[in-house]
Each structure stands twice: as C-alpha cells, then as structure tokens.
Amino acid sequence: MAMKESKKPDAVVYDKDKQQYNAHILPYATGVGAPQITAPDVSSWKNTQVQTVNHEFKAQFNALKEQYAQMMESYDFNKRIYSSKFSFEPIIGETYFLYLDKQGSDFLSLIPPTQCRFEYLATCTIGPDKIWIKRD
Template identity: 50%
Template sequence: MENEIPDNVVYSEEKGYNASFLPYATSVGAPIIKVDDVAAWKGRGVRNVNKEFENKFNELKLQYQSLMEEFEWNELVYNSKFSFEPIIGEIYHLYATGDGTYFLSLIPPHEWNKKHIGTFQLNSDKKWVKQH
C-alpha cells in the first residue's frame, strides 16, 4: 500500500502542513472563515470624509470671500480723499463724485444730496468696518 495522506489533512509536498495559512476552513470541524466586506465600510468612510472636506472647503471659501470684500472696502476708503485724521470708533460716510473719485465725510447721507457709497467705522486695528 502506498503512503497516502488522508483527504481531511491539508498537506502538500512543497508547503507541508499549511492549514493555518489558508483563507478557508480545512476540515468539517473548523470554524467558518468569513471575510468582512470592508469595501462598504471604506465607501462610507470615504463619503463621510469627502463631505467633511467639502463642508470645510465651503466654509473657507465663504471666509475668503468675506475677507476679500473687507479688503476691497478698506482699499476703497483708504484711497478716497479726506482732509482730516479719522478717529477710532467714529462713523464716516463714503461718497462718489461725478468724476469717479471718492471722498470720506462726517456728514450723513440724509443731510446731503451726494451719491452715498457706504457708511464705515474705523476700528482699533485701523480697519474700516462697513456698517449695514
């Protein structure tokens, strides 16, 4: 009789007894080896993270737009004509002239018939804050 190995033993000439390395059960009494579906978990994780990045990006985009608007207003006011030193905390009004230049004044728009551009307050950082 030949030296045969029974069917229920996992053995090969090249690898020997390798049942513990196989990705499937090798006997009737072995536990079921179930591979988890990590693709679904990864997909949910990617969607959640992408949504978080998208929200953060939109938030930063809004902050950037707000910052650029502040910058443009400050540039406009600082480049306008005024012959006084503005006081921190005071309210000033920006007007446009007919020739396309701007000037800053203490006179409110309801007391003067000029084209009113905006109302601003100078804060302690020397930044012009547009009043609504």
C-alpha cells in the same frame, strides 16, 4: 549525513523557531473542525466613510471659498476707503460716510446722508486693527 527534518501535517501547529507545538497559545482556533476565519466585508463601510469624508472636505472647501470671498470684498472696500479723500484722522469706532463727489472721486465724511447732497456710497467704521468695516 544530517537527519532529514520530518514534515508535520498541515493540521498540526508547530513553531519551527521554538521547536514546539503552540496551538494552545494562539488567539484563534487551529483545529480542522474549527470555524473558518473570514475577514469581514468592509467595502460598504469604506464607501460610506469616503462619502462622509468627501462631504466634510467639500463643506470645508466651500467655507474657505466663502471666507476668501468675504476677505477680498473687505480688501477691496478698505482699498477704496484708503484711496478716498479725507482730511482728518479717523477715530476708532466712529461712524463715517463714503460719498462720490461731482468729479467722480470718493471722499469720506462725518456728515450723514440726510444732511448731504453728494452721492452716498456706504456707511463705515474703522476698527482697532485699522480695518474699515462696512455698516450697511
């Protein structure tokens, strides 16, 4: 019959796998009189950090929304310019003027609004990436 393993008191730190007492190598106190180990309350820190992170995500989302709105405005403007009438090849960096003719069609011109009687719509230039940029 096998010998019954003796039960050690709870206050004794004994490693069953290594068959030795190991209180001296643990990084925390193990004696009955040792101070109680309590986990710090991090709920207020978590709440603060959650608010900070949520604020950051909201700011990034709003920035993306603003960037999207600007991109759509640029897209609509470029669509309008490219669908307007013009009979020249635009030069990068030159200033052009968008007008509305008497039939209600858009047209692009080199003539500034001070020298033209058509309804002025916008001043623009074309960039090296062939994207039209509204200047006013």
